[in-house]
Amino acid sequence: MAHFTKPAEGSWTQHYGLDTTPVSYEDSISPAHYELERDAIFRRTWLNVGRVEQLPRAGSYFTKELDAARTSVIVVRNRDGDIKAFHNICRHRGNKLVWQDYPGEEVSGTFRQFTCKYHGWRYDLDGALTFVQQEDEFFDLDKDAYGLVPVRAEVWEGFIFVNLDPDAEPLVDYLGEFGAGLAGYPFHRLTQVHRYRQEIRANWKLYIDAFTEFYHAPVLHAKQAVADESRKLQAYGYEALAYGIDGPHGMVSSWGGMSPPKDPNMVKPIERKLRSGLFGPWDPPDIGLDELPPALNPARHKAWGMDSFLFFPNFMVLIWKTNWVLTYHYWPTSYNTHVFEGTCYFAPPRTARERLQQEMAVVTFKEYGLQDSNTLEATQRMLESRVVTDFPLNDQEILLRHLHVTARNYVDEYLKQQPGTPVSISAAS
Amino acid sequence: MATFPPEFAEFEPLADWALPTERERYAKRLASSMDELQAFYDAVFPRLEEGMDYLDRYPYDDMPDDARNLLWLLSSLVTVSFPVEVWRQPHVPDAGAASLDSVREPTP
DSSP states (O other): SSSOOOTTTTTTHHHHOOOSSSSSOGGGTTTTHHHHHIIIIIEEEOOOEEEEEOOOOEEEEEEEEEGGGGGGEEEEEESSSSSSEEESTTTTOBBBBOSSSTTTSSEEEESEEEOTTTTTTEOTTTEEEOOOTTTSSSSSSGGGOOOOOOEEEEEEETTEEEEEEEEEEOOOHHHHHHHHHHHOOOOOGEEEEEEEEEEEOHHHHHHHHHHSSOHHHHHHTGGGGGGHHHHHHHOOOOOOOOEEETTEEEEEEEEETTTSSGGGGGGHHHHHHHHHHHTSSSSSSOOOOOOTTTTTSOOOOEEEEEEEEEEEETTTEEEEEETTTEEEEEEEEEEEEEEEEEEEEEEEOHHHHHHHHHHHHHHHHHHHHHHHHHHHHHHHHTTTTTTTTOOOOGGGGGGHHHHHHHHHHHHHHEEEEEEETOOOHHHHH | OSSGGGGGGGGGGGGGOOOOHHHHHHHHHTTTTTHHHHHHHHGGGHHHHHHHHTTTTSOOOOOHHHHHHHHHHHHHHHHHHHHHIISSSSSSOTTOOOEEEEEHHHOO
């Protein structure tokens, strides 16, 4: 029996026009399909690479490895205060321009200009080539023609995105109604940042699958609640308050009975004492949020606790009722590996008590994450056996279904534009 | 030289748990036996509230060293609470060799 109202069609899946048949996971185990996704998705969509607070002044920069998009980018604030992005490659002989110690690792810092380690070519913060070592040894070298190769960079609510496709629509159009509906949320006040990173041995979409459904939560994470409560949660199951789909993006709106719980005995002793847990500190700070932006708690439900947005392809934003934010990024490195980043954003703590409450939320996220991520490797291994090829997804798994359909559609569209290319997974099945 | 404020002198034998980063706290948890984790929890948990009350007298960005050490000790209690209250073992069950590493955290 449904605890929360579903759309008139009887299910969220049918409401959003998705079919209800079992799905194939061939798109998560095929090396050839992943190669297509790199060009069809990761070189053509807006990718969130960081936040403006990471670039506090002129010359502040960071690099971002975009393995799936076959490049590395430098993101920098120039002297006018604008944020620019460039491919991280020297125009002389192709050396990676900015790196330290390990060519594959990301770096950040402040530069007045970029100097190549190899032959000392220099570029200003706008990418112009300003110095060539022994310039008169070259043959008619026009320095103006050898600036850094620019990458489109645009900012939404303090989040910096890049896009390798010069013809892509503007970022705000791409982010659609969810982007517009979150505008004004005080992300810029949540400057206390904890970031975690993990190399995952599973396809990038499988981890998004895990984090866009909470059907698994009462089972996989059963032990994280006290025993009686865990049994109740499992019998109750999980239902979202609402789901939303807009173009390639999706969202799930969830209840949040744990911050604070109705009965303190529902939670572990440390949570009771600290007044914090998975849903964040129970006594939220004032972050100047007088009214929720329209995209949050779309059902306007009293039990609302958290909304989770997936901005296709690989950027998730979780906004909690308790005034903090969690972001997830999934950066593919092969068809069955990716790098996961989880970042917690809080208002700066005013007291040690608040710092400990935040620590509790962060550590809880980590303990859950470790449970989630190893399950993925187990899934990837068995999917690759191809013993079973069709999998039934339920209505609470609508966002997974939508993600895989969307990703396949991007590949199909891309293939249509390429003459004489192989047949896609969708066309073959 | 005392690590903690005089009111919390009984924690001096636990001074090696006053670690300023989550990465260090988690590594120490994994390197400890359940007996050690339980002993740490049993010593610190009963004074958690008192510890927070004590620390509340300072603004977060202007704490004396001994108070900050107490904060890191209580942070270790957060890390240790999971094996003691939930897992009954130092590492997360079924997490195998998986590691979710802190790459950025606030300092202090």
